[in-house]
Amino acid sequence: MLRRRVIPCLDVAAGRVVKGTRFVDLVDEGDPPELAARYAAEGADEIVFLDISATPEGRATLLEVVERTARRAFIPLTVGGGVRSVDEMRAVLRAGADKVSLNTAAVADPSLISRCAATFGRQAVVVAIDARSIANHRWDVRVAGGREPTGLDAVAWARRAASLGAGELIVTSIDRDGTHSGFDTDLLRAISSSVTVPVVASGGAAGPADFVAAVTEGGADAVLAAAIFHRRIHSIGEVKAAMAAAGLPVRLAKEAA
Numbered sequence: 001m002l003r004r005r006v007i008p009c010l011d012v013a014a015g016r017v018v019k020g021t022r023f024v025d026l027v028d029e030g031d032p033p034e035l036a037a038r039y040a041a042e043g044a045d046e047i048v049f050l051d052i053s054a055t056p057e058g059r060a061t062l063l064e065v066v067e068r069t070a071r072r073a074f075i076p077l078t079v080g081g082g083v084r085s086v087d088e089m090r091a092v093l094r095a096g097a098d099k100v101s102l103n104t105a106a107v108a109d110p111s112l113i114s115r116c117a118a119t120f121g122r123q124a125v126v127v128a129i130d131a132r133s134i135a136n137h138r139w140d141v142r143v144a145g146g147r148e149p150t151g152l153d154a155v156a157w158a159r160r161a162a163s164l165g166a167g168e169l170i171v172t173s174i175d176r177d178g179t180h181s182g183f184d185t186d187l188l189r190a191i192s193s194s195v196t197v198p199v200v201a202s203g204g205a206a207g208p209a210d211f212v213a214a215v216t217e218g219g220a221d222a223v224l225a226a227a228i229f230h231r232r233i234h235s236i237g238e239v240k241a242a243m244a245a246a247g248l249p250v251r252l253a254k255e256a257a
Contacts, residue, residue, distance in 0.1 A: 054082025070096025117165025176204030188218025
């Protein structure tokens with residue numbers, strides 16, 4: 001069985017890591033390269049770097065910050081935010097990313113997914129899905145940093161993104177983001193049971209038990225969190241120990257070296 005991954009997330013605005021609640025009320029949490037180096041040393045399996053202000057500001061990803069971050073963390077790095085073309089994805093990969101996350105641009109032009117997958121391989125293409133609950137186990141896809149509703153059903157969009165060439169999906173519950181109320185396992189299960197590509201759970205982690213639930217109840221292949229790691233509420237080691245105790249295969253922190 002594949003090991004389940006624990007992934008710290010660096011939401012970056014103006015070159016700094018920030019964290020808010022439901023995508024607003026952002027608070028400074030530190031320097032991206034420094035946090036990346038810390039998490040790599042603590043046993044993170046990967047790091048996700050999201051330039052959350054790139055799309056709202058209509059600019060490309062901050063490549064210089066990506067480069068500095070990649071130099072400090074010798075583990076896989078996924079970078080998203082502001083990538084709107086194959087050429088922009090190429091630039092992000094050259095800056096040190098292993099995978100690139102598409103969101104707003106992919107919703108606007110789904111063929112971007114297939115074009116990027118054809119050029120770089122689907123293993124390098126991640127589609128991020130920011131979803132807000134609407135009613136009766138249905139979720140609407142939001143774009144532009146969660147600001148704009150699309151009318152797209154999140155489960156249907158997940159299936160389409162995977163069919164177009166996405167090698168992985170990052171599924172974030174906007175309702176749970178930053179609330180420490182646990183992952184939306186209903187959302188995760190609805191998507192993970194509908195696609196064959198790995199699903200990364202995001203939004204709502206409060207403690208190690210939530211990571212376990214995201215996998216055992218939500219069907220997630222990996223679990224992502226930000227605030228609980230940035231603020232040292234729980235460590236990556238604690239989370240992995242709880243996952244291992246629940247019978248989930250993980251790369252324990254002591255194996256990181």
